[in-house]
Amino acid sequence: MADLAALLTDAAARVADHRAQAAAGPVAPSPDVVTTVRSALGSLRDEPTEPAQVIDELVAAVRPGLVATTGPRYFGFVIGGAFPAATAADILTTGWDQPAFNAVTSPAAAAVEEVAGGWLAELLGLPAGVSVGFVTGGQAANTVGLAAARHRVLAHAGWDVERDGLAGAPPVRVIASAERHATIDRSLRLLGLGTRAVTAVDADAQGRIDVPALARTLDALPPGPTVVCLQAGNVNTGACDDLVTGVAAAHRIGAWVHVDGAFGLWAAASPATRGLVEGLAGADSWATDGHKWLNVPYDSGYVFCADPAAHRAAMSFTASYLTGHGEGEVRAPSDYVPESSRRARGFATWAALRELGRSGVAELVERCCALARRFGDRAVDLDGVAVLNDVVLNQVLLRFGDDDAATDAVVAAVQRSGEAWMGATTWQGRRAMRISVSNATTSEDDVDRALLAVSTAWTAVARR
Numbered sequence: 001m002a003d004l005a006a007l008l009t010d011a012a013a014r015v016a017d018h019r020a021q022a023a024a025g026p027v028a029p030s031p032d033v034v035t036t037v038r039s040a041l042g043s044l045r046d047e048p049t050e051p052a053q054v055i056d057e058l059v060a061a062v063r064p065g066l067v068a069t070t071g072p073r074y075f076g077f078v079i080g081g082a083f084p085a086a087t088a089a090d091i092l093t094t095g096w097d098q099p100a101f102n103a104v105t106s107p108a109a110a111a112v113e114e115v116a117g118g119w120l121a122e123l124l125g126l127p128a129g130v131s132v133g134f135v136t137g138g139q140a141a142n143t144v145g146l147a148a149a150r151h152r153v154l155a156h157a158g159w160d161v162e163r164d165g166l167a168g169a170p171p172v173r174v175i176a177s178a179e180r181h182a183t184i185d186r187s188l189r190l191l192g193l194g195t196r197a198v199t200a201v202d203a204d205a206q207g208r209i210d211v212p213a214l215a216r217t218l219d220a221l222p223p224g225p226t227v228v229c230l231q232a233g234n235v236n237t238g239a240c241d242d243l244v245t246g247v248a249a250a251h252r253i254g255a256w257v258h259v260d261g262a263f264g265l266w267a268a269a270s271p272a273t274r275g276l277v278e279g280l281a282g283a284d285s286w287a288t289d290g291h292k293w294l295n296v297p298y299d300s301g302y303v304f305c306a307d308p309a310a311h312r313a314a315m316s317f318t319a320s321y322l323t324g325h326g327e328g329e330v331r332a333p334s335d336y337v338p339e340s341s342r343r344a345r346g347f348a349t350w351a352a353l354r355e356l357g358r359s360g361v362a363e364l365v366e367r368c369c370a371l372a373r374r375f376g377d378r379a380v381d382l383d384g385v386a387v388l389n390d391v392v393l394n395q396v397l398l399r400f401g402d403d404d405a406a407t408d409a410v411v412a413a414v415q416r417s418g419e420a421w422m423g424a425t426t427w428q429g430r431r432a433m434r435i436s437v438s439n440a441t442t443s444e445d446d447v448d449r450a451l452l453a454v455s456t457a458w459t460a461v462a463r464r
C-alpha cells in the first residue's frame, strides 16, 4: 500500500511549486507542445505502476503543456486565478471525496452549499430566499436557469413540460440580445427549445441590448410563454444591459427574465460598480461563475432562482434507494443541479468568501476594473493603437493600425513572447486584442510589463 500521506504531501508541494513559478516563466507554452505531451503520456501498460511513480510520470509528461492561468499576466478568455484558501479547500474536497447529493451522502457538503450559497446571494444583492445550485460554470448555470424558466412559463400556459416534454407544447419565445453569450444558444439546444426560438434584439455600440427595441419587441408579441435573456457583462466589452428597464419591460408582459452574469454579476459586489447592474434583483434567475472573477479553482458556477419551486421542478429527482432526500432540515443540493453524483464544490467557494470577506470581494472587483482602465489609458498613448470599448468593467479591446491582420499579428507575437497572454476576438466586424483582467494576483507592474510586450510586438509588426 502506497504511503498516501507522502503522496499527497508531494502533490501539494508540486502544486505550490507550479503556483510559485506562474509569475516567472513563460505564461503559455507554444500550442505544438501538445504533441510532446501526448507522446510523453505513453500507451496503456499491462502492468500496474506504483502511485508515486505515476505522479512523477504525470507531472513530467504534462508540465510542459501547463498554462500559467493562475499567474498574474494571463489575460485570456475570462479566466480567474485561484485564491490560496480556495485552492487548498479544493484539494481537501478531492481528498474528502464527498458526493454533494444530499444530507445523507454528505451533511457537510449539503450544509456548506447552503451557507456559501446564502453568502453569494447576499454579496450579489439577490432577493432573500433565492434558491442556489452549485454547477460547473456559466454554461451549466444558464442551462439550469433557463430550465426553471421553461418550467414556469409553460406551467402558466397549462403545460407540464417535465411530464409531457415539448412535443405539442405551446411554443416558448426567447427574446435575447444579438450580443448574448453563445452559451445561451447551447442551453436552448440542450433544453429542446432550439436556437430558432430566439428573437434577437439589436445591441448598441458597447454590446448592451437596445432596451426601447426590446420593449417594442415584447409589446408586439401575442400572449404566450416568453423568456427574456439579459446580460451583465458582455464577454468582449464588459458592458451590462440596462436591467431596470429591461426587467420592467419583460415583466409587463409576464415574461421570465434570466440574467447571464458569468462575470459581470460581480459588479454588484462593489459600491463602485453596482450601478452597472442596478435592477438585477428584479430578475427571475441568474447565472454566474466562481472560477472567473471570484478566483475559485475550476470548475465552479452558480445558478440562482427567485422561484425555488420552478428551480426544483426543473431539476429534482429521486428514487427509492436515495434515502434522506427531501427530508430533514437541510436542503438537498442535488435538487438544484442537473447532476446526480457531483463533486462538493461548496467548500472552495466558502473558503474564497471566508478568505476575502465582503470588503475583499469588493476590493477584488475594484482592483481588476482599475487595472483594466490602466490598460486602456496607457494603450491609447501608443501610436496607432485604439481602445474599441468603454472600459467599464474588467474587459479591454485593443486594435492596432486599424487593421485586422496587424491586430492578429500583435496578439500572436505577444502570446509567443511568453510575457503575457491575451486572446483575439472580432468586435463589430473588426479584429481586436481581447484583455480580461480577472486574476486576483495581477498588479500594476504586471499590467505595465504586459503593455511593454504589447508595444514591442506592435512596433515590430508596424515595421514590417
Ligand SMILES: Cc1ncc(COP(=O)(O)O)c(C=O)c1O
Pocket: 077, 078, 136, 137, 138, 139, 140, 181, 183, 233, 234, 235, 260, 261, 262, 263, 289, 301
Ligand atoms: C457572459 C458569459 N456567459 C457564459 C459564459 C460561459 O461560462 P463558463 O465558461 O463558465 O461555462 C461566459 C464565459 O466567458 C460568459 O462570459
